[in-house]
Amino acid sequence: MRDFFGKLIAKFAFKSSPVLQLVANKTQEILASSPYQSWSQEHKDFSAQHIIKMVTEITSSRNKVLTLRENLSREMNEYAKSYVLLATEESDNLKLVGTDGVSGQLSDKIVEIVRNDQKLSEATKNLQDEEIKFFIHGQHLMAYLYCAVLNTVRIYLEDYQEKDDWYKPYFHALAAFAEDNFRKNINENSLFKGIGLGGLTYSMMYQEVLSGVDNPYLSWKDKYKKEIDNQDISPPTF
Numbered sequence: 001m002r003d004f005f006g007k008l009i010a011k012f013a014f015k016s017s018p019v020l021q022l023v024a025n026k027t028q029e030i031l032a033s034s035p036y037q038s039w040s041q042e043h044k045d046f047s048a049q050h051i052i053k054m055v056t057e058i059t060s061s062r063n064k065v066l067t068l069r070e071n072l073s074r075e076m077n078e079y080a081k082s083y084v085l086l087a088t089e090e091s092d093n094l095k096l097v098g099t100d101g102v103s104g105q106l107s108d109k110i111v112e113i114v115r116n117d118q119k120l121s122e123a124t125k126n127l128q129d130e131e132i133k134f135f136i137h138g139q140h141l142m143a144y145l146y147c148a149v150l151n152t153v154r155i156y157l158e159d160y161q162e163k164d165d166w167y168k169p170y171f172h173a174l175a176a177f178a179e180d181n182f183r184k185n186i187n188e189n190s191l192f193k194g195i196g197l198g199g200l201t202y203s204m205m206y207q208e209v210l211s212g213v214d215n216p217y218l219s220w221k222d223k224y225k226k227e228i229d230n231q232d233i234s235p236p237t238f
Contacts, residue, residue, distance in 0.1 A: 079143035080174035101176025166217035173202040
C-alpha cells in the first residue's frame with residue numbers, strides 16, 4: 001500500500017505538500033485495521049485514488065477550507081446515512097444512539113428503507129434483500145475512511161476549535177436529518193415533537209458549514225436558539 005501511494009502521489013501536482021504524507025499515513029493505518037481486511041486490493045486502490053483526488057482538489061483550491069468542507073460534507077452525509085441504518089444500542093461505537101433524532105432502531109427495517117429511498121434503491125436494484133445490509137456496511141466503511149482522512153486534512157488546515165469543535169455536532173446533525181428522512185419514506189413517526197421539523201432544523205447546519213463561518217456549530221446554535229430553548233430539538237453535548 002505504501003508503494004502504491006508513493007506512485008500515485010507522484011502523478012499529481014502539489015506532491016511536495018506535507019499534507020499528502022499525513023493523508024497517506026492515515027489511509028494506510030485505517031486500511032490495515034481489521035474491518036478492512038476483507039477488502040480486495042482493487043477496492044483499496046479505488047479508495048486511495050479517490051482520497052488523493054479529493055486532497056489534490058483541496059490543496060490546489062484558492063479557498064482550501066471551503067473546498068475541504070464541501071468534500072467533507074458530501075462524504076459525511078453518506079457516513080451519517082449508513083450509520084443510522086446500521087447502528088443499534090449494542091453496536092454503537094459513536095455513542096449517539098439515544099441522542100436527539102437517533103434511535104438505533106432502523107437496522108431491522110433496513111431493506112424497506114433502502115427500497116424506498118431513491119438513491120439507495122437505484123444503487124441496490126440488482127441486489128437481493130439479504131445482500132442489502134452487507135452493501136450498506138461496505139458503504140459505511142468507505143464513508144468512515146473518507147471522513148477520517150478528510151478530518152486529518154481539516155486539522156492540518158486548522159479548521160477546528162479546541163472548544164466546541166464543529167465536527168461531531170455536524171455528524172450528529174446529519175445523522176438526525178437522515179433518520180428523519182428515512183422514517184418519513186416508510187411512514188414511520190418522526191422522533192421530533194410537534195409537526196416534526198427537528199430534522200430540517202438540524203439539516204441547516206449544512207448551510208453554516210458551507211458559509212465559511214469560523215465555527216458552524218456555534219453559528220447554527222445561535223440561529224436556532226429559540227428551537228433549542230423550546231426543546232423542539234435537543235442537541236447533545238460533545
